[in-house]
Amino acid sequence: MTPAISLKGIGKKYRIASSKSLHLRELLSFGKKQHTQDFWALQDIDLEVEQGTTLGILGRNGAGKSTMLQIISGVLQPTTGTVTVNGRLTAIFGLGSGFNPEFTGRENAMMNGLILGMDRHEMLERFEEIEAFADIGDFMDRPVKTYSSGMKSRLGFAVAVNVNPDILVIDEALSAGDASFKKRALQRMYDLRDSGTTVLFVSHSMGMINRFCTDAVLLHRGHMISRGTPEEVVGQYRDVLEKSQNKEPDKNTERDRQLDYTIAHEDEDDMPDLPKGKRGQRRPTGEAEILDVELLDEDQHQAHRVPAGSNLTVRVRARYAQAVEESAFGAVLRDRAGTLLFANSTDMEESSLGPREKNEVVTVDFTFGVPYHPGEYGVEATVSGDAGRLLGRTGEAITFAVVAEELAAGAVSQPPSRVEVHDSEELGPAT
């Protein structure tokens, strides 16, 4: 397979002078006076990125991360070396940067999509999706000057990720927006990653790099000083940071360790896959493993978009890694802000699962009426044991979208929920 991105001997030189007139003075002195300096923002970068890789790029401020991304995306020309890119590349350097405040969100979204290389008819097809993702309601048809900065980034991100790139380049674009938007943005990035998109990602958040990336590189003063797994590279990055802090006397005080911890974990609350605050205590024991979670519509077809007010079945399949006396399956539905909307479990419905053998596979269907409010929702599934011990859980929320459809008059209440337990042998083909 050809690599998605290949860099050979890339270097980028800048001439630095404090003002343009110094350039002129240097020219007029015929080389007698030196007012400018050469500065290599990048030097000798060789890098191959395989398709489907999620590459995290670490480095201190000014290490050359953004320059590298700009060269890869073709915005900047390298001074030396060659760049080869295979596939459609979308780069996000700051969200909504091309928006014109006098024009409506809809007009700007269209422009932005065209700027990012989409065709007009492609854009028209995806408009509904973009609108749903941005979720800014009526503001879509109002001038962008009336938007809050969060709305602007939401719309910008919605357009950028709906371009369906083969290669997505993100330069800290996610630092904007509130927690709920961040979460959705991350969720979308996970989706892109899982669908095989090559993602290049700059972040100062080591936790993010660790969890999200399959691969990482470390830049230091324009040189690529390491490449490897995120854990290794994050470790080296810590060393680099520590070295630069060594001159400061108060190293390793209690306060310092606290700060380090905060920095390393700053964005964990925004992760889409785990409920807030409970991360420490709620790590699953691993006694059960959730194999997959399927979303089925009323016709028992797999669905990720369902009409408002219809019934959705969440089919959870899990295997016991050890024999268990008593256990319960649970499913929760959250909106994109992480608010719990609905929860159900086998013990709430008094369908006992009974003792289970090692390696036994059990399937449970949770059926419930989806909310009437259109938008994106997430489902998480758990298997818990006696005394509320968490045996296993889904790694990340399974998302689906509710799309508006005309309601029958008076249909305001949600249909009752239902839980059915199957052993996996009983599970025939979906009818």
Add this chain to the structure above:
Amino acid sequence: MATYTSSDKQSIAGEFFDALGTFYRKRWLLGYFIHRQVTRSYRGSYLGIVWAILGPLVWVFFLALIFSNVLDIKNRTVQGDPTLNFGLFLYCGLLPFLTFSEALNKGINSIRSNSGLVQKVVFPLEILPFTNAIASMVDKVFGFGALLIMLLLFGRTLHPTLLYMPVIVVLQVIFILGLTYIMAVLGTFLPDVAEVMRPVIRGMFFVTPILWPAGLLPENLSWIENYNPLAYLVNAYRDLILNGTLPGALSTLYFTLFSVALFIFGFALFVRLGPKFADHL
């Protein structure tokens, strides 16, 4: 398009035609850009796009009014046409001059004022000056409409030579595009050019027969008019719109050749240097 390598060095001609093709491939983007540019100044006003025609109409109306009823200055001595209003004569010459001055002013800034796009998105930069040039032409089409309305109000017949206007407009577009691309390159690399061009544009206003009729200059100064492409445009506008005559064939040929050469030079320069723009913003 999906795959690119930075070391693919094309010939200038290859780059040139490749970039010309972008205009077709990106026609929607171009359309939206031009639309945005044309409607931008009217956005947020109560009358909206109506101002595009109302603005020039008010202006040409005042020009015509000032030079007829109020000051009673007419044009009879210089143009041999006793009914011609000097306001209309002036406005007819102003139209091509304004596209020229806007091409220079906006062209210089066309890259700098879009630094967000240039530095942050992979973007066909040749669209930016093109948008400026076409938008300013579209704007003048409304001005042209206003002029025709005023001519009718003043009881003048519209000459059949008006049908040749599209030809002149096409030549003018080529001329304006060439200028805009050159200015875009200069303005990006040398910000000082903006300061230089301001007096140059003012000077051009006076050495072009806008305030004064063509052929007024003495023999030894007639080169000012003869070698001024802008003078050709102004005279052609007045010939076709006001006098009902055709501009000279030879001067039209010269202007065409000059405009095409200017465009080829400007566009090739732009395409060649475009990739370096992001470093200079």
